[in-house]
Each structure stands twice: as structure tokens, then as C-alpha cells.
Amino acid sequence: MTVELRLILALVGLLWYAGLWAIGILGCSSARKRYRNRPRSPLAAASASSVPGVSILRPLKGLDTNLYENLESTFVQEYPNYEILLSVADENDQALPVARELMSKYPNVNCRIIIGEEVVGVNPKVNNLIRSYRQAANDILWVIDSNVTVHSGTLARSVDALVGSPSAPSRKRIALVHHVPFALVTEPKIGSRIEEAFLNTNHAKMYLAINAAAVDSCVMGKSNLYRRSDLERVNGSLKPMYAATQPGPLGLPAFGRFLAEDNMIAGALWHELGDRHDLSCDVARNVVGNMSFSDYVWRRVRWIRVRKHMVLAATLVEPFTESVVLSIICASSLKYLFGVWLWISICVHFALWAYVDLDVYASLAGHPLPSAIRWQFGAAWVVRELLALPIFLFAIVGSEVTWRGHTYRVLRNGEVERADKSRTWFQRLRQPKNYDPLDTDL
Known part of the structure; x- marks a missing residue:
């Protein structure tokens, strides 16, 4: 990879990171203004x-x-x-x-x-x-x-x-x-x-x-x-x-x-x-x-599989809006451009990210996070952030979902049909892309 390309990627990474922070601050500000x-x-x-x-x-x-x-x-x-x-x-x-x-x-x-x-x-x-x-x-x-x-x-x-x-x-x-x-x-x-x-x-x-x-x-x-x-x-x-x-x-x-x-x-x-x-x-x-x-x-x-068939572009961008991927983008960009140690960037990122998230919680709840659940909530928050990318990668490759005891296949534009478990994987693979209208006589 050439020096010029690395520089461009680092700058794009910082711009993307700044843009996501602007969105996060907008959400936090909106919560404060509307719900307090x-x-x-x-x-x-x-x-x-x-x-x-x-x-x-x-x-x-x-x-x-x-x-x-x-x-x-x-x-x-x-x-x-x-x-x-x-x-x-x-x-x-x-x-x-x-x-x-x-x-x-x-x-x-x-x-x-x-x-x-x-x-x-x-x-x-x-x-x-x-x-x-x-x-x-x-x-x-x-x-x-x-x-x-x-x-x-x-x-x-x-x-x-x-x-x-x-x-x-x-x-x-x-x-x-x-x-x-x-x-x-x-x-x-x-x-x-x-x-x-x-x-x-x-x-x-x-x-x-x-x-x-x-x-x-x-x-x-x-x-x-x-x-x-x-x-x-x-x-x-x-x-x-x-x-x-x-x-x-x-x-x-x-x-x-x-x-x-x-x-x-x-x-x-x-x-x-x-x-x-x-x-x-x-x-x-x-x-x-x-x-x-x-x-x-x-x-x-x-819901990832449903969104994939409704707003594909936005769904594919989703992993790059999550905190773990963003921390890597930010740390790598700062390391290349300014020589900032990776662990410093990552620690500062997660500290500020958690602060904003907890401020949103306080606005919606009408009170800060209760001390009685602080450690449980904090652990759950960390697990959620770490799971976001693995869940996305698993979800994005499939189209079948289970809801209220039934299995559905998500079609184009978010429409669904009941999944036929009797068909083989080869028959499902050859299913035509232009689906017939749903049969409502179920």
C-alpha cells in the first residue's frame, strides 16, 4: 500500500469517526432537550x-x-x-x-x-x-x-x-x-x-x-x-x-x-x-x-435480516457505526497521522462513548443510572458492544427468521413468506429472485 493511499485512508477514517461522533452528540442533545x-x-x-x-x-x-x-x-x-x-x-x-x-x-x-x-x-x-x-x-x-x-x-x-x-x-x-x-x-x-x-x-x-x-x-x-x-x-x-x-x-x-x-x-x-x-x-x-x-x-x-432487505446500503454500513470498529478506525488513523499510541486512543474513545450513552440513559429515564444496577448494566453494555459485529456478520448471510414460533423467509422490500422446511437447501438456493405475490390464505 502506497504512502499516499495510507494517508487518504487515515484522513477518511478520522472524518468518518468525527461524523459518527456528531451523530452521537446530536442524539444525546436531542434526548436532553426533549425528555428532561x-x-x-x-x-x-x-x-x-x-x-x-x-x-x-x-x-x-x-x-x-x-x-x-x-x-x-x-x-x-x-x-x-x-x-x-x-x-x-x-x-x-x-x-x-x-x-x-x-x-x-x-x-x-x-x-x-x-x-x-x-x-x-x-x-x-x-x-x-x-x-x-x-x-x-x-x-x-x-x-x-x-x-x-x-x-x-x-x-x-x-x-x-x-x-x-x-x-x-x-x-x-x-x-x-x-x-x-x-x-x-x-x-x-x-x-x-x-x-x-x-x-x-x-x-x-x-x-x-x-x-x-x-x-x-x-x-x-x-x-x-x-x-x-x-x-x-x-x-x-x-x-x-x-x-x-x-x-x-x-x-x-x-x-x-x-x-x-x-x-x-x-x-x-x-x-x-x-x-x-x-x-x-x-x-x-x-x-x-x-x-x-x-x-x-x-x-x-x-431485525438485521429484515433491514437487509429493506435498506441494504444502510445495513451494510451499520458495523462501521459501532463503537468497537470505530475505535479501531480512530486508533489506526491517529497512530498513522500523529503517532498516538493505540491503547490511549481506544481507552479515551470508550470512556467518552460510555459517558454519552449513560447521559442518554439519564435523559430518557429521568434520573442517572441507579447504583443498584450499575455493575450489571455496565457489564451488559460491554457485552453488547463486543457482540455487535459478530451478530451482524452471522445475520447478514441469511434470510430466514423466527418470530412468535413461526419461521419466515424475508423477501425483497421486507416482505415475508412462511418458510417451507420440507424443501432442500438446493431447492431454496434455486428459488427465483422475482417472488410471486404472497398467498394470504394461510
């Missing part, structure tokens, strides 16, 4: 007739960790005009007794249970939601997972963000309000701790930075607020609308063919309608239950 002050919305004290109605859709399946408290958090929202629709696919689902107990406890809350799915695709969450989606009385829908608990002021502040007056005439219309996930660990299993360290630091930092830059859609669907009238105009093609309607199925049924339906809905509202997203100053408290180390690994593998 959560004022009460004026909508919380308004009359029911003066605020838009909201239908809260919560798909249920089994006894999620902390299910009672998760569901109860939507029964106690400080908002004068909402209904709750709890949907289950099976009339024998274990979540039903919990739902009925809460309905008895809060008889003044407008809540209904909807039993039975409608199969519109391979995504079981979408199939479970379809009837609730169609029976909802209001245009504004708040779709929130069953393993999420929220603050009582979340709905009012989210409606503020969705329908509030633009701060400037040039600001684009908001079509979706989402909430950054914040993990709460109830069982100190190793996988749970690693997931907590991931979601509450690096994931949140990058999530907030991308949304602050607003260069493209970046949404995780633990808790999303949007209008049904908007969703009925899009189909997941991500192609801008040039006519009154898009071709093919529209609305929620059109997204049953995707595994990451939340991300695709957000992308459709962004690209097909030309609207934008916003965050309220609330987090979606994702209650992490008994997650083993293997569970954590396979969860990361699943």
Missing part, C-alpha cells in the same frame, strides 16, 4: 367535545410480562375522549381474564374486547389488529404493543404533536407520532440486561439523532399514533402519490405482507404522502421479561 422536561398538555384538562377522539388499539397474545400494569396504563390516560380496543386472535387466550378484570376495575372507560383475527397476510400482529382497525370509532389510532407501559400524560402530549399548529409555515404536516422505546427489566437475566443496555443507550441515541436530522423515516412501532384516513391512502409501495389513490390494497391490510409493518407504515406515510413524523416527550416503556442470551442474539439477527 415533560410538561402537562392543556388537552388533559379540556372538555371531551373540544379534543379529537382517539381509538387505542392494543393487540394481545398470551401473558406478557407486566401485562396488567401495561394495559392499565392506557385505562388511566389523562385525556377526555378516547376508547380502548383490546384484540385477541383466540377466544381462549390467557390475556382475556386480565383484560376483563381491568374493564371491571374501570367501568367508566370506554373499552371493548374484540376476539378473532382476520388473515390478510403473514404478519400475525396485523391479522390480530384488522377487526379493531375497522371497528374503531375515531380517525386517530394509537397502536401500542402489549409489552409497553406509558405515562398517564402520553396520549395528550402525543395528540398535541400530531395535530398541533405548525411552528412555521414551511413545516410539513405530521402524519405519525412515535415514542422511543425504553427498556424496563423485571427479571435480571443476561439477555434482558443486554437488551436493556442496547435499547437505553446506543439504540436510543441513534434513533433520536436520525429523527432529529429528519432525512428519512426511522420508526420502531412499540407505540405509534396516526390517522386511519392517512393510512387508507397508502399501500407500502413507498412510491410518491401522483393520483388520488394508490393502486392495489390500501390501509392496514396492505401491510400484512411485511414482518416490520410498523416501519413500513411509517415509511409509507413519509414517502407516499410526503408527510413527516414527530416524537412527543414520552418514552414507550418496553417491559423486558425473561430474555435469555440466545433470545437476545436471535432478536438482533431477526
